[in-house]
Amino acid sequence: MVDKKIGEKIKELLPSMDELADVMAPTYAGEALAPLSERISTNFIDKQPDMGPVKTGNTLTKVKKILPSLDELADVMTPTYAGEALAPLSERISVNFTDKQPDIQPARVDGVGEKVKELLPSMDELADVMAPTYAGEALAPTTDSPALNLDVKIEPINRIFADVMRAMCNIGLVVIFLFGALYFTGLYPGDNLNLEVMKWNEPATMFWKDVKGVTVNGYSWFLMSFTDPESDVIIGTSILALTPLVGALFMIPQSKGVLRILLIVITIEFVYAILRPLIMSVGGVG
Amino acid sequence: MGTKISIPVVAIVTLILVLCGVIFWGIFAGGHLTLLLWQKWAILIFLFTLVIGVIGPLSGVGGGVIFVGLGMAILPFHVDFIRGAGLVAALTTSLNSAPHFTKKGLSSMKVVAPLVVVSTIFSVVGGIVGLWVSNTFPQGSSYVKISLGVVLLLMLVALGTSKNVEYPKVKKNDKLSEILGIRGSWYEPTLNQVVEYRVTNLPIAMVIFAGVGFIAGMFGLGAGWANVPILNLVMGVPLKASVATSMLILAINDSASLWVYLANGAVLPLIVVPTVLGIGIGSRIGSRLAVRTKPKVIKYLVIGLIGISAIVNILQGLMGIGWINI
Numbered sequence: 263m264v265d266k267k268i269g270e271k272i273k274e275l276l277p278s279m280d281e282l283a284d285v286m287a288p289t290y291a292g293e294a295l296a297p298l299s300e301r302i303s304t305n306f307i308d309k310q311p312d313m314g315p316v317k318t319g320n321t322l323t324k325v326k327k328i329l330p331s332l333d334e335l336a337d338v339m340t341p342t343y344a345g346e347a348l349a350p351l352s353e354r355i356s357v358n359f360t361d362k363q364p365d366i367q368p369a370r371v372d373g374v375g376e377k378v379k380e381l382l383p384s385m386d387e388l389a390d391v392m393a394p395t396y397a398g399e400a401l402a403p404t405t406d407s408p409a410l411n412l413d414v415k416i417e418p419i420n421r422i423f424a425d426v427m428r429a430m431c432n433i434g435l436v437v438i439f440l441f442g443a444l445y446f447t448g449l450y451p452g453d454n455l456n457l458e459v460m461k462w463n464e465p466a467t468m469f470w471k472d473v474k475g476v477t478v479n480g481y482s483w484f485l486m487s488f489t490d491p492e493s494d495v496i497i498g499t500s501i502l503a504l505t506p507l508v509g510a511l512f513m514i515p516q517s518k519g520v521l522r523i524l525l526i527v528i529t530i531e532f533v534y535a536i537l538r539p540l541i542m543s544v545g546g547v548g
Numbered sequence: 549m550g551t552k553i554s555i556p557v558v559a560i561v562t563l564i565l566v567l568c569g570v571i572f573w574g575i576f577a578g579g580h581l582t583l584l585l586w587q588k589w590a591i592l593i594f595l596f597t598l599v600i601g602v603i604g605p606l607s608g609v610g611g612g613v614i615f616v617g618l619g620m621a622i623l624p625f626h627v628d629f630i631r632g633a634g635l636v637a638a639l640t641t642s643l644n645s646a647p648h649f650t651k652k653g654l655s656s657m658k659v660v661a662p663l664v665v666v667s668t669i670f671s672v673v674g675g676i677v678g679l680w681v682s683n684t685f686p687q688g689s690s691y692v693k694i695s696l697g698v699v700l701l702l703m704l705v706a707l708g709t710s711k712n713v714e715y716p717k718v719k720k721n722d723k724l725s726e727i728l729g730i731r732g733s734w735y736e737p738t739l740n741q742v743v744e745y746r747v748t749n750l751p752i753a754m755v756i757f758a759g760v761g762f763i764a765g766m767f768g769l770g771a772g773w774a775n776v777p778i779l780n781l782v783m784g785v786p787l788k789a790s791v792a793t794s795m796l797i798l799a800i801n802d803s804a805s806l807w808v809y810l811a812n813g814a815v816l817p818l819i820v821v822p823t824v825l826g827i828g829i830g831s832r833i834g835s836r837l838a839v840r841t842k843p844k845v846i847k848y849l850v851i852g853l854i855g856i857s858a859i860v861n862i863l864q865g866l867m868g869i870g871w872i873n874i
Contacts, residue, residue, distance in 0.1 A: 414652070414653050414733060414734060414735045414742055415653075415733070416651060416652075416653050417656070417657070417658070419657050420650045420651070420653070420655075420656055420657055421650075421651060423650060423657060424646070424647035424648075424650040424651045425647070427643050427646055427647045427650070427799060428647040430643070431640065431643035431644060431647075434640075434643075435640065435824075438820075438821060438824065439821070439825070442817060442821035442825075445817055445821070446590065446821070455584070455586035455818060456584060456585050456586050458586065458816070458818050459585050459586045459589050459818070460585075462624070462625045462626060462629060462816065462818070462819070463624050463625065463626050464626055465626055465628055465682060465683050465688075465689075466626065466628040466629065466632075466679075466683070466812055466813040466814040466816075467683060467812065467813055469626065469629075469813065469816070470813045478811075478812060478813035480811055481810065481811060483813065484810075492817050495817035495820065495821060496810065496815050496817065499636055499806070499810065499815050499820065500810055502636070502639055502640065502643060502803065502806070503639070503803045503804075503806040503807055503810065504803070505643060505799065505803055506668075506799065506800040506803045506804070507803075513657065519729075520727065520728050520729075521657070521658060521661060521728070524661040524662060524665055524728075525657075525661060527665050528661065528664060528665055528668060528800070531665070531668045531669050531672070531804065532668070532803075532804060534669075534672075535668070535672045535804045535805075535807045535808065536807050538672075538807075538808075538811075539807075539808075539811035539812075
């Protein structure tokens with residue numbers, strides 16, 4: 263018994279790997295994002311997760327209580343960000359939905375019904391498997407069912423911007439990949455790709471000076487040499503970057519009130535972002 | 549039902565066929581394939597970003613964040629080019645997804661407009677500051693690496709401390725969002741009903757988005773990891789709509805800061821093309837796999853990779869400015 267007690271005391275004194283990992287970042291726990299989430303959690307989450315009994319009086323335990331464990335970190339990462347990088351977020355929504363939903367209640371809440379629901383794949387999951395054509399887009403599987411047209415009023419400006427994004431993205435990617443293929447064939451004599459590999463550890467401005475002998479200033483350095491596939495790839499990238507500006511210009515006539523003012527401000531900001539290097543030399547070689 | 553073939557798919561398939569053709573030509577013409585230095589690197593970058601693209605959706609973190617963090621730590625390119633490529637990859641990813649979300653009502657310009665008015669200008673400023681630091685100071689790259697390491701650590705803490713809510717309760721709009729009339733709705737098939745939502749705390753969110761925009765522009769990160777909790781927990785936007793709205797915000801913010809990188813020569817096609825291709829294809833494979841399985845080991849792996857990237861970046865930065873000598 264005595265040995266066991268001593269053993270337990272030693273165990274309490276020594277930090278576990280998890281605790282060590284947790285303690286590694288105490289500096290940031292009190293900063294910007296941490297208190298924010300705590301505060302907001304209080305406002306919005308009715309049902310707090312059950313943390314279990316917590317020993318007090320031990321600094322390490324307190325720190326552990328504040329900082330997330332690796333498990334919590336992994337759990338939290340999944341739901342929120344699954345929508346990124348083209349991930350379908352349908353599965354997460356359908357699986358986790360019944361956990362927390364203060365306002366909206368599903369129609370059936372009986373136990374058997376819930377179990378059957380759990381066993382059967384959701385519409386999203388079925389659609390995911392059945393319709394690979396749409397998997398390129400995050401929420402695609404849920405799309406083309408007739409039910410989606412029910413009572414959802416999509417404002418014209420949203421449709422316009424969606425169309426502009428799709429068109430610009432397609433054009434930009436085609437230009438990038440088409441001229442990318444030409445660039446990688448090495449047919450253009452001005453492109454010395456081996457030299458680029460040897461110099462790519464230099465800052466951008468120095469790199470272009472050493473590789474192509476051009477001074478990077480604004481956009482003329484790639485716009486003026488459009489016969490070079492390398493420049494064309496960069497032009498393709500510029501097409502992608504033009505998307506919001508083109509979208510805003512199309513949306514402004516269709517919008518009204520404060521939204522129109524906001525769109526005009528966004529347009530001005532984009533024009534500034536694009537023209538800034540041409541009108542002033544601020545920010546590196548701007 | 550007819551089969552839809554999008555232009556990017558055709559372009560990607562064409563490129564892959566061309567690459568395969570070049571490789572086969574090399575094999576049959578010369579009897580063996582001798583790769584030049586740049587060819588080895590192009591293939592390496594493609595495979596590297598392909599793997600990142602696959603594990604991104606499986607872990608729930610955007611591929612761009614892993615690429616920039618890990619890339620700065622282990623790849624030999626200058627930080628300017630890594631940030632430029634990361635930004636282009638994040639932009640193409642969001643431009644691919646956002647139209648779909650927007651057409652279904654999951655993301656709305658009414659919600660996005662007041663936020664991007666602030667974040668756009670700050671992402672431009674972030675891009676200017678980031679490139680100014682790396683180009684002006686002799687140890688500029690080291691400063692960028694240290695600050696990126698700190699941001700990555702902050703990101704891990706933010707991920708761990710924010711517990712997102714599927715449908716947050718918003719009792720009352722704040723005055724500003726009331727004036728702007730910010731509301732949203734979409735059809736939720738799992739409920740078979742239209743979900744309507746309204747937002748709150750818009751002024752606070754605008755201030756936070758300014759900081760997020762700055763960080764995204766400075767490091768070439770997508771910053772969806774910050775956008776989603778702000779939208780969900782601060783503004784009370786439902787989780788599904790938060791992810792969609794975040795995509796739309798990224799599409800606008802990243803475009804704005806990309807102009808700074810373009811004007812400073814920080815977009816290098818030799819890195820950008822394989823990166824966009826690798827992350828694009830990888831994320832599609834990853835998103836398919838994520839529907840069926842989300843192995844926890846991948847999440848641990850990505851947490852570990854981001855944590856290690858953060859520490860390596862900080863150590864490299866500190867060595868670069870001569871504070872430590874390992």
